[in-house]
Amino acid sequence: MAEFLAYLIAGLATGAIYALAAIGFTLVWQTSQTINFAQGEFVMLPAILILAAVKLAGLPVWVAAILGIVAFIALFGWGFKLVIVDPMIRHGVLPLAIATMALSIIMKEGAKDGFTAEAQRFPSLVPQETVSLLGISISLQHIAIIIVACLAIGALQWFVTRTKTGRQMQASAQNPNVALILGIPVAQMVMLTFLINAALAALASILISPIYLAKFSNGEVIGLFAFIAAIVGGFNQVRGALAGGLSVGVIDSLAAAYISTSYRLAVPLVLLVGIILIKPEGLFGRKEERGV
Amino acid sequence: MNTSRFDAVFATLVLGAVILWFAPAGMGRYGTYVLSLWLVTAVAVMGLNLTLGIAGLKSLAQAAFMGIGAYATALLTTKAGIGWFPAFAISGVLCFAAGLLLGFPALRVKAHYLAFVTLAFSTLVWLVLRNEQWLTGGVFGISNIPRPVVFGVKTDNALPFHRFVVVVTLVLALILWWLVRSPWGRAFLALRENPVRAASLGVNIRAYTLLAFAIGSAYAGFAGALYAPLVEFIDPSPFQLSASFFLLLMVVAGGSGYQLGPFVGALLGVVLPEWLRFTGGIYLIIFAAIVIGLLIACPQGVLGLLERGWTAVRRRPLGSNPPAKETA
Numbered sequence: 001m002a003e004f005l006a007y008l009i010a011g012l013a014t015g016a017i018y019a020l021a022a023i024g025f026t027l028v029w030q031t032s033q034t035i036n037f038a039q040g041e042f043v044m045l046p047a048i049l050i051l052a053a054v055k056l057a058g059l060p061v062w063v064a065a066i067l068g069i070v071a072f073i074a075l076f077g078w079g080f081k082l083v084i085v086d087p088m089i090r091h092g093v094l095p096l097a098i099a100t101m102a103l104s105i106i107m108k109e110g111a112k113d114g115f116t117a118e119a120q121r122f123p124s125l126v127p128q129e130t131v132s133l134l135g136i137s138i139s140l141q142h143i144a145i146i147i148v149a150c151l152a153i154g155a156l157q158w159f160v161t162r163t164k165t166g167r168q169m170q171a172s173a174q175n176p177n178v179a180l181i182l183g184i185p186v187a188q189m190v191m192l193t194f195l196i197n198a199a200l201a202a203l204a205s206i207l208i209s210p211i212y213l214a215k216f217s218n219g220e221v222i223g224l225f226a227f228i229a230a231i232v233g234g235f236n237q238v239r240g241a242l243a244g245g246l247s248v249g250v251i252d253s254l255a256a257a258y259i260s261t262s263y264r265l266a267v268p269l270v271l272l273v274g275i276i277l278i279k280p281e282g283l284f285g286r287k288e289e290r291g292v
Numbered sequence: 293m294n295t296s297r298f299d300a301v302f303a304t305l306v307l308g309a310v311i312l313w314f315a316p317a318g319m320g321r322y323g324t325y326v327l328s329l330w331l332v333t334a335v336a337v338m339g340l341n342l343t344l345g346i347a348g349l350k351s352l353a354q355a356a357f358m359g360i361g362a363y364a365t366a367l368l369t370t371k372a373g374i375g376w377f378p379a380f381a382i383s384g385v386l387c388f389a390a391g392l393l394l395g396f397p398a399l400r401v402k403a404h405y406l407a408f409v410t411l412a413f414s415t416l417v418w419l420v421l422r423n424e425q426w427l428t429g430g431v432f433g434i435s436n437i438p439r440p441v442v443f444g445v446k447t448d449n450a451l452p453f454h455r456f457v458v459v460v461t462l463v464l465a466l467i468l469w470w471l472v473r474s475p476w477g478r479a480f481l482a483l484r485e486n487p488v489r490a491a492s493l494g495v496n497i498r499a500y501t502l503l504a505f506a507i508g509s510a511y512a513g514f515a516g517a518l519y520a521p522l523v524e525f526i527d528p529s530p531f532q533l534s535a536s537f538f539l540l541l542m543v544v545a546g547g548s549g550y551q552l553g554p555f556v557g558a559l560l561g562v563v564l565p566e567w568l569r570f571t572g573g574i575y576l577i578i579f580a581a582i583v584i585g586l587l588i589a590c591p592q593g594v595l596g597l598l599e600r601g602w603t604a605v606r607r608r609p610l611g612s613n614p615p616a617k618e619t620a
Contacts, residue, residue: 084584088588091591098587099588102580106580106581224411228408262419272409277400280400
C-alpha cells in the first residue's frame with residue numbers, strides 16, 4: 001500500500017507536468033486551430049536555454065532563469081504566433097500542423113547542435129530529499145511540482161473565468177466573429193493564449209528538468225503524453241486537460257511499476273485508442289457540432 | 293486538370309526510369325547507394341502523398357509502416373528463407389491491414405484524430421522493435437539481409453540492385469498514376485476538396501479515406517521491403533517518430549498532391565544532405581526551415597512553385613490579354 005501511494009504521488013507529479021503542457025496545447029487549439037506538434041519541444045527548450053545562458057554566458061542561475069523564460073516567451077509565444085501561425089493559418093489547418101512538425105525538428109536539432117547532445121543536470125528549487133510520512137517515502141520535488149502546478153492552473157482558471165480579460169479570451173475562442181462585433185480585441189486575445197502557452201511550457205520545463213535532466217530529446221515523450229492528456233481530457237477544456245494530464249501521469253507511473261518497464265509507454269497509448277473508440281469527445285469534453 | 297498533364301507525368305516517369313537505369317555509370321558504390329536510397333524513400337513518400345496530398349489525412353506513422361515492411365522482409369528472407377518477392381507482397385499486405393485496423397477507429401471520429409492514433413502507433417512499433425529481442429534483435433537489429441535474385445540474376449552488387457530498385461519504383465509509381473486517374477482516385481480528390489459535398493454526391497467518405505490511408509501505408513511497407521535489402525542491416529532507429537515527421541515534410545517540400553512531388557521531396561530530403569555534408573548536423577535544421585519557408589510562400593511545394601513560374605512565363609508574351617490562355 002505504501003509503495004502504491006508512492007507511485008501514485010510520483011504519477012501525480014509527472015501528470016501535473018503533462019497537464020501544464022496539455023492546457024497550453026488546448027488553449028492554442030481553441031483560439032487558433034493550431035495543432036502544435038512541437039508542444040513537447042516547447043517544454044524541452046526553456047531548460048536548455050537557461051543552462052546555455054549559465055554555461056556559455058556565465059550568468060548566475062536566477063538571472064539566467066529570468067532571461068531564459070522571457071526570451072522563450074518572446075520567441076515561442078509572440079514570435080511563434082507572428083512568424084509561423086499568422087502567415088500560415090490562411091492556407092488552412094494542415095500546412096500549419098506540418099509547419100509545427102518542422103519547428104519541432106528545428107528546436108530539437110538546434111538544442112542538440114547549438115548546446116549539447118548530453119543530458120545535463122538542472123538546478124532544483126527544492127532540496128532533492130525524500131521525507132517519510134506515515135511510512136511512505138515521498139520526494140520533496142514531487143510534492144513541490146504538484147503544488148506549483150496546481151497553483152498555476154488554479155490561477156489560470158481564475159483568470160479565465162473571473163477576470164474581464166479572461167472572459168474576453170473565452171469569448172474569442174468560442175465565437176471569434178461575435179466577439180469581434182462585441183468589441184473584444186480578438187487578435188490580442190489570441191496572442192495572449194500563445195503567451196500563456198509559452199509561459200506554461202516554461203514552467204513545466206523548470207519543474208520537470210531537475211528530475212528528467214535537461215536533454216534535447218525530452219520533448220518526444222512529454223509531447224506524446226501532452227497530446228494523449230489533451231484528447232483523454234476532451235481537447236477543448238482546461239479542467240479536462242488537467243484531469244487528462246493527471247490520469248495519464250498516474251497510469252504511466254503505475255504501469256511502469258506493476259506491468260512492464262519496457263512497455264510503460266504502451267499503456268497510455270492503449271488508453272488513447274480506447275478513449276477514441278468509446279468516448280471520442282474525451283472524458284470531460286463536449287461533442288463538437290459540425291455544419292456544411 | 294486535363295488528361296494531357298497526366299500523360300506528361302507518365303512520360304516523365306518512364307523517361308526518368310530510363311535515365312536512372314544508366315545514371316550510376318561512374319558514380320561508384322556509394323553514389324549508386326544514395327540514388328537507390330532516394331528512390332526507396334520516394335516510394336514511402338508516394339504513399340504518404342496519397343494519404344496527405346490526395347486524401348488530405350495526416351499520418352504520422354509512415355516510417356513505422358516502413359519499419360514493419362523492412363522487418364517483415366528481413367525476417368522472412370533471413371529466418372524463414374522465403375524469397376524476396378513473396379516477402380515484398382506480405383510486407384505490403386501487413387501494412388495495408390495495419391492501416392485498416394488503425395484507420396477504422398480514428399476515422400470514425402474526425403480526420404485529425406488519425407494524426408494522434410498514428411503518433412501513438414509509431415511509438416508502439418518502435419517499442420516492439422526495440423524490446424522484442426527474440427524476434428527483432430532489439431537494438432542490435434538484423435544483419436546479412438540477402439538481396440533478391442531476379443530471373444536467376446543475382447542483385448548482390450550495387451548496380452544490379454539499383455536497376456532492380458528503378459524497375460520496382462517505376463511499377464509502383466505507375467500503379468499510383470493509374471489509381472489517381474481511375475474513378476477511385478477522383479473520389480479521393482473529391483474528398484480532399486470538399487468532403488461534405490463528396491458525401492452528398494454519394495461518395496462513401498469513411499470507406500474512401502480508410503482505403504486511401506491503407507494504400508498509402510502499404511506503399512510504406514513496399515518501401516521497407518526495398519530498404520531492408522538495400523542497407524542489408526536494419527535496427528529500430530530509422531523508423532522512429534521523427535523519421536515519420538521527416539517523410540511528411542518531404543511530401544510538402546516536393547508538392548503535396550503532385551504525382552512527381554515525392555521524387556522532388558525525397559531528392560531534397562535524401563540526396564541534398566549528401567551535397568551539404570559540409571554543414572554537418574545542421575542540415576536537418578536547414579531542411580525544416582526551407583519547408584517552413586515554402587509553406588508560408590507556396591504551400592504547393594517546389595512543384596507548385598515551378599508551375600506558378602511556368603504559367604507566369606507563358607503568360608508574359610500574351611501580356612495584353614492574360615486571361616485568354618489559361619488552359620494549363
